[in-house]
Amino acid sequence: MPARRMSEIPRVDPCADLACNAQLQPQAPGSFELLARHGDARSGRLWTAHGPIDTPCFMPVGTYGAVKGLDPDDLRACGSQIILGNSYHLGHRPGAARVAALGGLHRMMAWDRPILTDSGGFQVFSLRGLQRLDDSGVDYQTHFDGSRHRLTPESVLRTQAALGSDICMILDHCPPGDADAALMRQAVDRSTRWAHRAIELRPAILAPDQLCFGIVQGGTDLRLRRQHLAELAGLPFEGLALGGLSVGEPIPEMHATLAEIAPEMPAERPRYVMGIGTPHDLLAAVRSGVDMFDCVMPSRHARNGQLFTFAGRLNIRQSRFRDDPGPADPGCACRACRSHSRAYLRHLHEQNDPLYGRLATIHNIHFFHQWVGTLRRALRDGRFGEVSARYSDIITEHYLRGPQPSSSRSADGSEASREPNAAEAAAKASDTGAAS
Amino acid sequence: MPARRMSEIPRVDPCADLACNAQLQPQAPGSFELLARHGDARSGRLWTAHGPIDTPCFMPVGTYGAVKGLDPDDLRACGSQIILGNSYHLGHRPGAARVAALGGLHRMMAWDRPILTDSGGFQVFSLRGLQRLDDSGVDYQTHFDGSRHRLTPESVLRTQAALGSDICMILDHCPPGDADAALMRQAVDRSTRWAHRAIELRPAILAPDQLCFGIVQGGTDLRLRRQHLAELAGLPFEGLALGGLSVGEPIPEMHATLAEIAPEMPAERPRYVMGIGTPHDLLAAVRSGVDMFDCVMPSRHARNGQLFTFAGRLNIRQSRFRDDPGPADPGCACRACRSHSRAYLRHLHEQNDPLYGRLATIHNIHFFHQWVGTLRRALRDGRFGEVSARYSDIITEHYLRGPQPSSSRSADGSEASREPNAAEAAAKASDTGAAS
Numbered sequence: 001m002p003a004r005r006m007s008e009i010p011r012v013d014p015c016a017d018l019a020c021n022a023q024l025q026p027q028a029p030g031s032f033e034l035l036a037r038h039g040d041a042r043s044g045r046l047w048t049a050h051g052p053i054d055t056p057c058f059m060p061v062g063t064y065g066a067v068k069g070l071d072p073d074d075l076r077a078c079g080s081q082i083i084l085g086n087s088y089h090l091g092h093r094p095g096a097a098r099v100a101a102l103g104g105l106h107r108m109m110a111w112d113r114p115i116l117t118d119s120g121g122f123q124v125f126s127l128r129g130l131q132r133l134d135d136s137g138v139d140y141q142t143h144f145d146g147s148r149h150r151l152t153p154e155s156v157l158r159t160q161a162a163l164g165s166d167i168c169m170i171l172d173h174c175p176p177g178d179a180d181a182a183l184m185r186q187a188v189d190r191s192t193r194w195a196h197r198a199i200e201l202r203p204a205i206l207a208p209d210q211l212c213f214g215i216v217q218g219g220t221d222l223r224l225r226r227q228h229l230a231e232l233a234g235l236p237f238e239g240l241a242l243g244g245l246s247v248g249e250p251i252p253e254m255h256a257t258l259a260e261i262a263p264e265m266p267a268e269r270p271r272y273v274m275g276i277g278t279p280h281d282l283l284a285a286v287r288s289g290v291d292m293f294d295c296v297m298p299s300r301h302a303r304n305g306q307l308f309t310f311a312g313r314l315n316i317r318q319s320r321f322r323d324d325p326g327p328a329d330p331g332c333a334c335r336a337c338r339s340h341s342r343a344y345l346r347h348l349h350e351q352n353d354p355l356y357g358r359l360a361t362i363h364n365i366h367f368f369h370q371w372v373g374t375l376r377r378a379l380r381d382g383r384f385g386e387v388s389a390r391y392s393d394i395i396t397e398h399y400l401r402g403p404q405p406s407s408s409r410s411a412d413g414s415e416a417s418r419e420p421n422a423a424e425a426a427a428k429a430s431d432t433g434a435a436s
Numbered sequence: 437m438p439a440r441r442m443s444e445i446p447r448v449d450p451c452a453d454l455a456c457n458a459q460l461q462p463q464a465p466g467s468f469e470l471l472a473r474h475g476d477a478r479s480g481r482l483w484t485a486h487g488p489i490d491t492p493c494f495m496p497v498g499t500y501g502a503v504k505g506l507d508p509d510d511l512r513a514c515g516s517q518i519i520l521g522n523s524y525h526l527g528h529r530p531g532a533a534r535v536a537a538l539g540g541l542h543r544m545m546a547w548d549r550p551i552l553t554d555s556g557g558f559q560v561f562s563l564r565g566l567q568r569l570d571d572s573g574v575d576y577q578t579h580f581d582g583s584r585h586r587l588t589p590e591s592v593l594r595t596q597a598a599l600g601s602d603i604c605m606i607l608d609h610c611p612p613g614d615a616d617a618a619l620m621r622q623a624v625d626r627s628t629r630w631a632h633r634a635i636e637l638r639p640a641i642l643a644p645d646q647l648c649f650g651i652v653q654g655g656t657d658l659r660l661r662r663q664h665l666a667e668l669a670g671l672p673f674e675g676l677a678l679g680g681l682s683v684g685e686p687i688p689e690m691h692a693t694l695a696e697i698a699p700e701m702p703a704e705r706p707r708y709v710m711g712i713g714t715p716h717d718l719l720a721a722v723r724s725g726v727d728m729f730d731c732v733m734p735s736r737h738a739r740n741g742q743l744f745t746f747a748g749r750l751n752i753r754q755s756r757f758r759d760d761p762g763p764a765d766p767g768c769a770c771r772a773c774r775s776h777s778r779a780y781l782r783h784l785h786e787q788n789d790p791l792y793g794r795l796a797t798i799h800n801i802h803f804f805h806q807w808v809g810t811l812r813r814a815l816r817d818g819r820f821g822e823v824s825a826r827y828s829d830i831i832t833e834h835y836l837r838g839p840q841p842s843s844s845r846s847a848d849g850s851e852a853s854r855e856p857n858a859a860e861a862a863a864k865a866s867d868t869g870a871a872s
Contacts, residue, residue, distance in 0.1 A: 108776075110775035323537060
C-alpha cells in the first residue's frame with residue numbers, strides 16, 4: 001500500500017453537506033434539482049416523502065428491513081441518506097401485510113429517511129429453473145420454502161405500496177448476463193409492456209407521494225439499450241434505472257455501456273444504476289452522469305474481514321494486524337476508526353464477536369459514503385476534474401484488481417441485491433464463511 | 437403474564453443516579469462510602485482509578501474484551517458503570533502482553549469506566565480433567581488449543597496488571613459444587629495460603645491504583661465459610677467476594693448462605709457475589725447486604741431469544757409476537773423498546789440479523805440495571821422495605837420458576853463466567869442454539 005498517497009487525500013465528512021441535516025424548505029416528492037455539472041457528471045438533490053437525497057448518492061442495502069447489524073443511528077452517523085429494501089424478501093419475510101400493519105417499513109425499522117425498494121424481479125429471475133414466464137407476469141417458487149407465488153407488474157407495486165417505500169421499482173424481465181440476442185430483445189419488449197402496465201396501474205396502487213422508477217434493460221448491446229431507454233423515457237417515471245449491469249460482463253464493457261447510455265438518460269430526472277459497485281465502478285458511473293447506486297459490497301465484505309481504505313482493501317484476518325495499534329483507515333472519522341485499533345477489530349473477528357461485524361460494516365459504509373461524498377463535494381465546488389483525476393489512479397490501482405469477473409449472478413442468498421462484479425467475485429472466492 | 441401489575445412498577449432510569457454522570461470530587465481508588473442502609477441491605481459508592489461505582493451494582497460480562505455485540509456507548513446508555521473481563525480468556529486471546537502493548541484493556545475496548553477482571557481460576561478449575569493442582573498453583577491445558585500453562589497466585593496478578601484492570605481478583609481454589617467435605621476444606625486452606633501470597637506479591641505486581649479483592653470459598657457449609665471469611669477479612673483486600681455459589685446447589689441453600697454470610701463480611705468494604713444471578717437472586721443478595729454482582733444471563737439469554745421484562749420472561753421466538761406492535765417491555769426506556777416492536781425483534785431474530793442480538797442484549801442489560809437501580813434508589817430514598825416488598829412477589833413469581841438446578845458448572849464456552857443457577861440451567865435446556 002503506497003502510504004505516501006494517503007496523506008494526499010483530504011477526507012470529506014460524508015454527513016457534512018447532506019440536505020437532510022440542513023433546514024431546507026421541503027420540495028414536492030419527485031422534485032429533482034440539478035446543482036452542478038462537470039462534463040457528463042452532475043450533482044443534484046432528489047426530494048421524497050421522507051426528505052432529500054443528495055446525489056451522487058450511495059445507498060446501503062437492507063434487504064430484510066435492516067442493514068445487517070446496524071441501527072438507524074449507525075446509518076445516520078455513516079452518512080446514509082437513503083437505504084434499500086427488497087420487496088421479494090420483505091414480501092415473504094415478514095410479509096408485506098404484516099409490515100403494513102406495523103406501520104410500514106420506516107416505522108418498523110425506526111428509519112425516518114428515504115427507502116428505495118427493489119421490485120423483487122431480479123431475485124425471482126435469478127432463482128434457477130424455478131420461474132415460468134408469461135406475458136403478464138412470472139410464476140416462481142421461493143427459496144424460503146418452495147411455495148409457489150406470482151409476480152406481476154401490479155403485484156410488485158402493491159407490495160411496495162404496503163411497505164410504504166419512497167421509491168418503488170417496477171417489474172422488469174432480467175435475463176441472465178449470458179443471454180443470447182433473441183432473449184435480450186424479448187426481455188426488453190416484455191419489460192416495456194410491463195412498464196406501460198405499471199404506469200397505468202400506479203395511480204390506483206401507489207400513494208401520490210411514492211415515486212416510481214422505470215428500469216432500462218438491454219445488456220451491453222447499445223442499440224437495444226438505446227431502444228429500451230427511448231421507450232421508457234417517454235413514460236412519466238420520476239427516475240430511470242439501468243438494470244442488467246454488473247451481472248458477469250467484463251468490467252470495461254460495463255463501463256463502456258455506462259459511458260454511452262447514462263448521458264443519454266433524461267437529464268432532468270435522477271439516474272440510478274442498480275447493483276454497483278466497487279469504488280472504481282462508482283467513479284466511472286459518476287463520471288458518466290449517474291446519480292444513485294446500491295451495492296451489498298461494503299456490508300458483505302465487512303463481515304468477511306475486508307475493510308475498505310483509501311490505500312486499498314485490507315483483510316483484517318491477516319496475522320500482521322494482530323499487534324497493529326492504528327485505525328483501519330488513518331484519517332477516517334467513522335466510529336470504528338475513531339475508537340478502535342486494527343488489532344482490536346481482528347481480535348473481535350477472531351472471537352466471532354458480533355461487535356466486529358457492526359464496526360466493520362460501519363467503517364465500510366462510511367468509506368463508500370466518504371468516497372461518493374468526495375466526488376459530490378468536488379462537483380458542487382467546481383473541482384471535479386481535478387479531484388477525480390487525482391483519485392482516479394489511486395482508486396484504479398487499489399480497486400481494479402483481481403481476476404476478471406466470472407458470473408456473480410445469484411440472488412437467493414440472505415443478503416440479496418443486484419450483485420457487484422469482479423472485485424466482489426474475487427472476494428467471494430476467498431471467503432472462508434467464518435463471518436455470518 | 438399479569439399485565440395489571442406492570443403499571444404498578446415505577447421505572448427507574450438506570451443512568452439517572454450514577455455518580456459517574458455527576459461532577460463529584462474523585463476519591464482515592466479503593467475508597468468505599470456507605471450512603472444508606474436498610475436492615476442488612478445497603479447502598480454505597482466504590483471509587484476506582486476509572487471512576488465511581490454506585491452499589492448495589494450489576495456488572496455485565498465482557499469475557500473477551502467486549503460485551504458481545506455492544507460498544508461502549510451502548511453500555512453507557514444501558515447504565516453500565518463497570519464491566520467484567522476474564523483474564524483466562526484475555527490472557528490467551530489476544531494475550532495479556534498484546535493487550536498491554538495496545539494500551540491496556542480500557543484503551544483497547546475504548547471503555548473509560550471501571551473494569552473488574554476475574555483471575556481465571558474458576559475457568560481453569562472447570563476444565564474437566566485438564567488441571568493438576570499443587571500447593572503453589574495449577575497446571576492446565578487450554579480449551580483453545582490444548583496447550584499447557586500454569587496459573588499461580590502471582591501469574592494471575594501479572595496478567596491483570598498487564599490488562600490494567602481496576603479491580604483484580606486473586607487466584608482461589610474452586611472445587612466443584614458437589615465436592616465432599618474434605619475437598620472443600622482443602623480448597624479453603626489452599627485458597628487462604630494463596631490469598632496471603634497475593635497480598636505479599638501485590639505491591640510488586642499491581643499498580644497502586646489497582647484494587648485487589650479476595651474470594652471466600654466454603655460452598656454452603658456455613659462453618660467453613662465463616663472460617664474462610666475470618667481468614668480473609670484480616671488481609672488488606674479492598675473488597676471481598678463470595679465464590680463457589682450458584683454452582684449447582686439448590687437455590688434456597690444459596691440464598692440461605694448469602695443471608696448468613698454476606699452480613700458478616702466486613703461492612704466497610706464492598707461485597708461481591710460472583711456469577712449471580714437471576715432478578716430473584718439479585719433481590720435476595722441485595723437484601724443480604726451484597727454490593728456487586730455479575731452474570732452472563734442478560735446477554736446470553738438475549739441471544740437465545742429470552743427477553744427480561746417486569747412482567748416476566750418473554751421468548752421472542754414465539755409466533756404470537758409475529759404481529760405484536762408493542763415494545764418488548766412496556767415502560768422500558770432502552771433503545772430497543774423506545775424504537776422497535778416485538779414483531780420487528782422477532783423478525784430480526786428469524787433472519788439471524790446481528791441487530792437482533794444487539795438490541796436484545798441492550799434490552800436485557802438495561803433491565804438488569806433498571807432492576808438493581810430500582811433497589812439502589814429505594815435504599816437511598818429510605819423506601820427499600822416498601823419497594824422490595826412490593827416487587828418481591830412479582831419477581832419471585834416471574835423469575836423463580838423452572839426445574840430445580842442441576843449442575844450448571846461449565847466455563848470453557850465462549851462467554852464464560854461464574855454461572856447462574858436454576859433459571860439459567862432451565863433456559864439452557866431449552867436453547868435451540870439458533871442464536872450464536
